[in-house]
Amino acid sequence: MENTTERTELSSLGEFGLIDRLKKFAHLKNTDSLLGIGDDAAVIDCGDHVRLVSTDMMVEGIHFDLSYMPLKHLGYKAVATNVSDIAAMNGKPTQLTVSIAVSSKFSLEAIEELYRGIQAACEVYNVDLVGGDTTSSRSGLMISITIIGTANKQDVVYRSTAKDKDIICVTGDLGGAYMGLQLLEREKQVFLANPNAQPQLEDKDYVVQRQLKPEARMDFIHELKNLEIRPTSMIDISDGLASELMHLCKASGLGARIYEDKLPIDSQTEQIANEFNISTNTCMLNGGEDYELLFTISQDDYAKLRNHPDVTTIGYMHSADKGIHMVSIGQQLVPLTAQGWNHFE
Amino acid sequence: MENTTERTELSSLGEFGLIDRLKKFAHLKNTDSLLGIGDDAAVIDCGDHVRLVSTDMMVEGIHFDLSYMPLKHLGYKAVATNVSDIAAMNGKPTQLTVSIAVSSKFSLEAIEELYRGIQAACEVYNVDLVGGDTTSSRSGLMISITIIGTANKQDVVYRSTAKDKDIICVTGDLGGAYMGLQLLEREKQVFLANPNAQPQLEDKDYVVQRQLKPEARMDFIHELKNLEIRPTSMIDISDGLASELMHLCKASGLGARIYEDKLPIDSQTEQIANEFNISTNTCMLNGGEDYELLFTISQDDYAKLRNHPDVTTIGYMHSADKGIHMVSIGQQLVPLTAQGWNHFE
Numbered sequence: 001m002e003n004t005t006e007r008t009e010l011s012s013l014g015e016f017g018l019i020d021r022l023k024k025f026a027h028l029k030n031t032d033s034l035l036g037i038g039d040d041a042a043v044i045d046c047g048d049h050v051r052l053v054s055t056d057m058m059v060e061g062i063h064f065d066l067s068y069m070p071l072k073h074l075g076y077k078a079v080a081t082n083v084s085d086i087a088a089m090n091g092k093p094t095q096l097t098v099s100i101a102v103s104s105k106f107s108l109e110a111i112e113e114l115y116r117g118i119q120a121a122c123e124v125y126n127v128d129l130v131g132g133d134t135t136s137s138r139s140g141l142m143i144s145i146t147i148i149g150t151a152n153k154q155d156v157v158y159r160s161t162a163k164d165k166d167i168i169c170v171t172g173d174l175g176g177a178y179m180g181l182q183l184l185e186r187e188k189q190v191f192l193a194n195p196n197a198q199p200q201l202e203d204k205d206y207v208v209q210r211q212l213k214p215e216a217r218m219d220f221i222h223e224l225k226n227l228e229i230r231p232t233s234m235i236d237i238s239d240g241l242a243s244e245l246m247h248l249c250k251a252s253g254l255g256a257r258i259y260e261d262k263l264p265i266d267s268q269t270e271q272i273a274n275e276f277n278i279s280t281n282t283c284m285l286n287g288g289e290d291y292e293l294l295f296t297i298s299q300d301d302y303a304k305l306r307n308h309p310d311v312t313t314i315g316y317m318h319s320a321d322k323g324i325h326m327v328s329i330g331q332q333l334v335p336l337t338a339q340g341w342n343h344f345e
Numbered sequence: 346m347e348n349t350t351e352r353t354e355l356s357s358l359g360e361f362g363l364i365d366r367l368k369k370f371a372h373l374k375n376t377d378s379l380l381g382i383g384d385d386a387a388v389i390d391c392g393d394h395v396r397l398v399s400t401d402m403m404v405e406g407i408h409f410d411l412s413y414m415p416l417k418h419l420g421y422k423a424v425a426t427n428v429s430d431i432a433a434m435n436g437k438p439t440q441l442t443v444s445i446a447v448s449s450k451f452s453l454e455a456i457e458e459l460y461r462g463i464q465a466a467c468e469v470y471n472v473d474l475v476g477g478d479t480t481s482s483r484s485g486l487m488i489s490i491t492i493i494g495t496a497n498k499q500d501v502v503y504r505s506t507a508k509d510k511d512i513i514c515v516t517g518d519l520g521g522a523y524m525g526l527q528l529l530e531r532e533k534q535v536f537l538a539n540p541n542a543q544p545q546l547e548d549k550d551y552v553v554q555r556q557l558k559p560e561a562r563m564d565f566i567h568e569l570k571n572l573e574i575r576p577t578s579m580i581d582i583s584d585g586l587a588s589e590l591m592h593l594c595k596a597s598g599l600g601a602r603i604y605e606d607k608l609p610i611d612s613q614t615e616q617i618a619n620e621f622n623i624s625t626n627t628c629m630l631n632g633g634e635d636y637e638l639l640f641t642i643s644q645d646d647y648a649k650l651r652n653h654p655d656v657t658t659i660g661y662m663h664s665a666d667k668g669i670h671m672v673s674i675g676q677q678l679v680p681l682t683a684q685g686w687n688h689f690e
Contacts, residue, residue: 006452006454007452007454008452008454010447010449010451010452010453010456010481015480018453021457025457025461025464026464026473026474026475028473028475029471029473030439030440030472032440032495033440036473036474037474037477042440042442042475044439044440047391047393047394051389051391051493053442053475053476053491053493055444055476055491056444056478057444057478057489058480059480059482059483060483062482062483094375094377095375095377095378095387095389095398097387099400099489101402101404104355107352107354108353108354108355108358108366109352109353111355112366112367112370115367116370119370119371119372122372126374128371128372129370129382130373130378130381130389130398131381131387132367132400133400133401133402134360134367135360135402135404135407135408136404136407137407137487138404138405138406138484138485139483139484140483142446142482142487146400146442146491148396148398150377
C-alpha cells in the first residue's frame with residue numbers, strides 16, 4: 001500500500017503507542033488553540049470562556065456487541081462516554097455531532113432506536129445534537145461523536161497539574177462495568193451453545209447496568225462547584241484505574257502511591273468477580289468503562305471531601321522517582337502497570 | 346435486531362431522506378446553539394463571535410478507493426472537504442479532530458502517510474489538529490473529521506437567507522472532479538484486466554487533480570472580505586450543482602433559474618466528458634466533489650463581481666412557485682432534479 005520498505009504493525013504499538021507516533025503531525029499555531037492532544041479534551045480560547053472539544057469512535061465488534069447491547073442503550077452510552085470527557089475537564093457539555101456508518105443490515109427503525117438513546121442522553125446531560133454525517137459501511141455499525149463543552153478559563157482542570165503530596169480521589173466504585181461485560185459475554189456463549197437457555201442475570205442488575213448504561217459524573221462536577229473545590233488534576237476512568245493514574249502521573253511529572261484496601265468496589269462486583277475467579281484488583285485496576293472520575297486535590301481541601309459518601313481517597317502523589325505503586329493488603333509495594341486496551345491486537 | 350415489526354430499508358430513503366428522519370431527535374435547548382442540523386455547519390454563540398462546527402465521515406470502498414487514491418492525498422482531501430464546509434458559512438477554520446478506524450492491513454507507515462497529508466492541509470488552511478481517536482476496524486479505513494471554525498456573528502452566511510431576484514454565482518468550474526473519478530475508475534479496470542497496462546493519464550492532470558487533491562475555496566472567502574461582499578446565501582458544491590441549488594432554494598423558500606450556456610466547465614473536463622460520452626450537463630449538475638462555492642448576491646453587489654475571472658453568474662432566484670429550472674441552450678425550460686449521492690443503494 002505504501003512505498004516505504006519498513007512495515008511496523010499497529011498491533012506492536014497499541015493505541016497509546018500509535019497516538020504517541022501521530023502527535024508529531026499536530027502543531028498548534030492558532031493562538032486560540034490553548035491545548036491540543038494529550039488530555040480528555042482540547043481547549044479553545046473563546047475570549048471570556050473556553051470551549052472544550054473531545055471525540056470518540058465506537059466500532060461494532062470492537063467496542064460493542066449488538067447481541068446483548070440494545071441500540072438505544074448504545075446511543076445513550078456513546079453520548080455518556082463523550083460527556084464524561086468534558087466532565088473530566090471540569091466543564092459542562094453544550095453541543096455534539098453524531099456521525100454513523102451503517103451496513104444494510106440496519107433498518108431505519110433500528111437507526112431511530114439508536115437515536116432515541118442519543119436523544120435521551122442529550123436530555124439528561126443537557127447537550128444539543130447540532131450536526132453529523134450518515135453514510136453506509138461495508139460491515140456493521142460505526143459511531144463517531146464529537147462533543148463540545150464550555151468552562152470558565154480558570155475552572156478547567158488538566159491532567160498535568162497535580163502537585164506533590166496531593167490526595168488522590170475517585171468517585172463511585174470501580175470494576176462493575178468490566179464484570180458486567182464478563183457476565184454478558186458468558187450469557188452470550190451459553191445462548192450460542194443452547195438457544196433455549198435463559199440468561200442468568202438475576203440479582204446482577206448493578207454490574208449489567210454499569211456496562212450497558214454508564215453515566216457520566218456531571219452530577220459530581222456540579223457538586224464540586226458547590227463544595228468550592230477545584231481538583232488539581234482530573235481524568236475520567238475509561239480504561240481502568242491503573243492506566244488513568246499513570247496518565248495523570250506522566251502528565252504531571254509525578255509518581256503516586258495508592259492503597260489496595262482503599263479501592264472502592266461494589267459488593268455485587270466483588271461477588272461476581274469471585275464467582276468468575278477474577279481478582280477484584282484486576283477489575284478495579286484494569287477493567288474499563290466505569291466512567292468514574294479520578295482526581296487529585298490539595299491537602300487543604302481534604303476536610304471538605306473526607307466524609308463524602310461517593311468519594312474515596314485512595315492515596316497520594318509524590319515525586320516521580322518514587323514510582324507509581326499500590327500498597328497491597330499484605331503491605332507489599334506493587335508497581336502499577338497499565339493494561340489499558342489494545343484494539344489492534 | 347429491533348423488536349418493531351416494521352422494517353424500512355435505508356436504501357429506500359437515501360442519505361438526505363435518512364437525515365430528514367433523524368432531525369426529529371435533535372432539539373436545540375441551549376441558548377448558545379444558534380443553528381443545528383441543516384446548513385454546512387452548526388453555529389455556536391461564543392459572545393463576541395461564533396464557532397462553526399461541521400463533521401464528515403469517509404469510508405473506504407464508499408468514498409475512496411486506495412487503489413488510485415494515495416494515502417497522503419486522502420488525508421489532504423479529508424481536511425479540505427471539511428474546510429470547505431466552514432468556507433461555505435463565510436468562516437475561517439481554526440481547529441479539527443481526526444478519528445480513524447483501521448484494519449490490520451495498514452501499517453504505522455501507511456497511517457503516517459495519511460497524517461502527512463492531513464498535516465499538509467492543516468498548514469495550507471491554517472487549522473490546528475487538536476484531537477482525535479484511533480481504533481481498529483474489521484474492514485478497511487474510516488476517517489471521521491470534525492472541524493471548528495470562527496466568524497463574526499454578523500458575517501455568517503446561511504443557506505436560508507437568499508432573497509428574490511438575487512444573482513446566483515459559482516466559483517471556479519464544475520464537473521472536473523467527477524470526470525477525474527471516471528478516468529481513474531477506467532484506468533483501474535484496465536489495470537485489473539491487464540496489470541502490464543500503463544495508465545493513460547497524459548494531458549489529464551487537471552481533472553485527476555480535481556479528484557485527488559481538491560482545494561477548499563478559502564482564497565475566495567478572503568477575497569469576498571476584501572471586495573466587501575457578503576453573499577446573501579452560500580453552500581459548498583460537494584454533491585453537484587443541482588442538488589446544492591435545490592438545498593439553497595428549499596432553505597430560502599425560493600425557486601431559481603439558471604442558464605445552461607453560463608455553466609462553467611474547464612476545456613479538459615469537457616473533452617474527457619465527450620470522450621466518455623457523458624453529457625457535460627451531467628458532469629456539472631450532478632457530478633460531485635468539486636468543492637466550489639455556490640452563492641447568491643444582491644443585485645447591488647453585481648458590479649463588484651461582474652468581471653471577476655473566477656466567478657460565473659449563472660442565474661437568479663425567484664419565487665418558489667416558479668420552480669427550479671435550467672434554461673437549456675435550445676431555450677427549453679428543464680426542471681432540475683437532484684441526483685446527489687445515495688451511498689445506501
